[in-house]
Amino acid sequence: xxxxETTNLTIRFGGLTAVSKFNIALEEGELVGLxxxxxxxxxxxxxxxxxxxxxxxxxxxxxxAPLCSATKALQPFQITRxxxxxxxxxxxxxxxxxxxxxxxxxxxxxxxxxxxxxxxxTAQYQTEEVEIEEKALEFLKIFxxxxxxxxxxxxxxxxxQRRLEIARALATxxxxxxxxxxxxxMNPQETQQLMELINFIRKQFSLTILLIEHDMAxxxxxxxxxxxxxxxxxxxxxxxxxxxxxxxxxxxxxxxEVAHA
Amino acid sequence: MAKRFSAILQLVLLLAVGYAxxxxxxxxxxxxxxxxxxxxxxxxxxxxxxxNLINGICGQFSxxxxxxxxxxxxxxxxxxxxxxxxxxxxxxxxxRFILATLLGGMMxxxxxxxxxxxxxxxxxxxxxxxxxxxxxxIRILLLNWDFVGGASGYFxxxxxxxxFAAFLLSIITITIIRNFIQSSHGRACISIREDEIAAxxxxxxxxxxxxxxxxxxxFFAGTAGSMMAHLTxxxxxxxxxxxxxxxxxxxxxxxxxxxxxxxxxxxxxxTYAAEALRAFRAYRMILYSLLLIFIMLFRPKGLLGNxxxxxxxxxxxxxxxxxxxxxxxxxxxxxxxx
Numbered sequence: 001x002x003x004x005e006t007t008n009l010t011i012r013f014g015g016l017t018a019v020s021k022f023n024i025a026l027e028e029g030e031l032v033g034l035x036x037x038x039x040x041x042x043x044x045x046x047x048x049x050x051x052x053x054x055x056x057x058x059x060x061x062x063x064x065a066p067l068c069s070a071t072k073a074l075q076p077f078q079i080t081r082x083x084x085x086x087x088x089x090x091x092x093x094x095x096x097x098x099x100x101x102x103x104x105x106x107x108x109x110x111x112x113x114x115x116x117x118x119x120x121x122t123a124q125y126q127t128e129e130v131e132i133e134e135k136a137l138e139f140l141k142i143f144x145x146x147x148x149x150x151x152x153x154x155x156x157x158x159x160x161q162r163r164l165e166i167a168r169a170l171a172t173x174x175x176x177x178x179x180x181x182x183x184x185x186m187n188p189q190e191t192q193q194l195m196e197l198i199n200f201i202r203k204q205f206s207l208t209i210l211l212i213e214h215d216m217a218x219x220x221x222x223x224x225x226x227x228x229x230x231x232x233x234x235x236x237x238x239x240x241x242x243x244x245x246x247x248x249x250x251x252x253x254x255x256x257e258v259a260h261a
Numbered sequence: 262m263a264k265r266f267s268a269i270l271q272l273v274l275l276l277a278v279g280y281a282x283x284x285x286x287x288x289x290x291x292x293x294x295x296x297x298x299x300x301x302x303x304x305x306x307x308x309x310x311x312x313n314l315i316n317g318i319c320g321q322f323s324x325x326x327x328x329x330x331x332x333x334x335x336x337x338x339x340x341x342x343x344x345x346x347x348x349x350x351x352x353x354x355x356x357r358f359i360l361a362t363l364l365g366g367m368m369x370x371x372x373x374x375x376x377x378x379x380x381x382x383x384x385x386x387x388x389x390x391x392x393x394x395x396x397x398x399i400r401i402l403l404l405n406w407d408f409v410g411g412a413s414g415y416f417x418x419x420x421x422x423x424x425f426a427a428f429l430l431s432i433i434t435i436t437i438i439r440n441f442i443q444s445s446h447g448r449a450c451i452s453i454r455e456d457e458i459a460a461x462x463x464x465x466x467x468x469x470x471x472x473x474x475x476x477x478x479x480f481f482a483g484t485a486g487s488m489m490a491h492l493t494x495x496x497x498x499x500x501x502x503x504x505x506x507x508x509x510x511x512x513x514x515x516x517x518x519x520x521x522x523x524x525x526x527x528x529x530x531x532t533y534a535a536e537a538l539r540a541f542r543a544y545r546m547i548l549y550s551l552l553l554i555f556i557m558l559f560r561p562k563g564l565l566g567n568x569x570x571x572x573x574x575x576x577x578x579x580x581x582x583x584x585x586x587x588x589x590x591x592x593x594x595x596x597x598x599x
Binding site for chain 2 (some may be wrong): 050052075076077080081085086088092093094095096097101104105106107108109111113115117118119120121125126128129132168172
């Protein structure tokens with residue numbers, strides 16, 4: 001069963017067609033890469049998948065249910081509740097909040113108590129809040145961030161901020177995780193750790209993952225299939241080995257270096 | 262359970278203190294003038310804390326809080342002055358006043374909902390523009406509504422507000438808004454302030470929470486308006502101008518956007534300052550602007566930032582101060598040795 005399937009997804013900003021006829025299909029449990037030169041439309045595609053942008057044409061189906069079609073489009077928060085989570089290219093943590101609170105917000109969608117219990121701090125509020133706190137702490141432990149739970153998110157080192165963002169996205173309990181350049185700004189050693197982390201969470205949470213990345217070592221190392229985007233169009237798609245050999249890809253993006261590698 | 266018990270105990274103690282102050286006022290142990298100023302302080306605490314929910318906690322920018330106070334004040338005034346209008350005549354005296362205050366708050370909340378729903382769907386500064394316009398529209402409507410006296414105002418209200426009533430309202434406001442902030446719903450509002458797009462992708466329906474915060478704040482602004490009306494025993498459109506919105510905004514910014522205790526402190530301090538500087542009343546707006554400029558230059562997050570004043574915060578800053586002083590002393594000694 002396809003977890004995510006898009007047909008002819010197109011978005012135009014005025015006269016500019018940023019992404020056109022974007023067709024991808026992800027099977028359950030796959031780890032797929034999306035690569036392409038700067039400005040190819042990778043993040044725009046992510047923004048359409050998560051409802052931040054409304055596509056001009058085309059449809060998105062998630063687990064065989066439409067997220068976006070000609071007649072209706074879900075809001076980003078509704079898409080999150082269906083089970084798609086994402087991280088951002090330029091980290092978007094809740095900077096002034098503690099590490100723990102950053103994760104707690106992901107559990108907001110499960111909160112059952114209404115406004116009145118919130119105003120009065122009733123027993124229902126107490127039990128649910130305790131539950132949220134326990135779940136959030138457990139999560140931080142998995143990502144070994146529990147020792148920094150009270151720290152403000154903005155005070156974490158860069159690598160940990162990236163990790164916290166992934167933790168926060170996973171706390172929404174997604175089926176599909178979209179990672180937007182998770183290795184940006186990391187050194188090779190940190191990238192290595194990240195690769196291990198991605199492989200770990202994929203098994204632990206039985207996730208399907210779509211990954212945007214510029215770090216070829218990472219993409220070629222972990223992805224099973226790769227889509228290549230250039231000027232808003234998919235120009236190639238296949239296994240890492242196929243992509244490495246594809247002349248169109250080499251011309252558009254990879255350049256000499258990887259071709260010889 | 263113990264936590265809950267101590268919270269209730271704290272509330273009871275606070276109310277007892279408030280009531281004791283009221284008794285002292287009734288016995289004229291406290292000068293009438295001070296009693297009046299203290300009551301106004303409590304009302305402004307309600308106004309500032311509720312505005313902080315929109316501007317500080319939720320990160321939206323409202324400039325129309327005076328408008329919501331006006332809606333509450335006039336609604337409540339109409340109810341208490343006309344014994345058989347809106348509420349049946351069986352409710353009299355203070356009961357009628359309490360119900361009128363609640364209805365005033367609800368009316369303000371309803372208006373807040375109608376203003377907020379279209380404008381809060383948009384990101385950016387639209388809310389500031391809409392609420393600024395809304396405040397003026399309300400004022401001009403009241404100016405031209407003869408039933409409530411037009412420009413000369415609505416006179417002859419009974420004096421229902423005393424210090425304890427205003428104090429009680431401020432305690433209720435603070436408790437409810439603080440509890441709200443600590444809840445998951447409040448965290449959703451804070452996440453909107455921190456990063457709206459991220460909040461949305463974490464499953465927070467951002468528009469809904471912006472409207473909820475706006476409506477709650479409007480409700481309390483309305484009740485504060487009713488308190489004010491029944492303290493001064495009249496309402497005029499001139500008491501709810503743009504200047505009042507700015508005064509409330511100044512309290513929120515001075516105390517620290519997002520800090521409830523900051524807003525409380527700033528409301529008390531600025532009300533006192535306004536009274537102390539009554540002789541220079543004409544220059545008030547100049548002082549306010551200077552104060553705002555100085556805050557923006559030297560303390561852009563307000564006096565307390567988004568922290569809450571607490572014993573542990575005091576202890577922490579005391580420790581920091583002492584450490585800094587020690588370091589200085591040590592540096593001085595080494596410098597002298599060299």
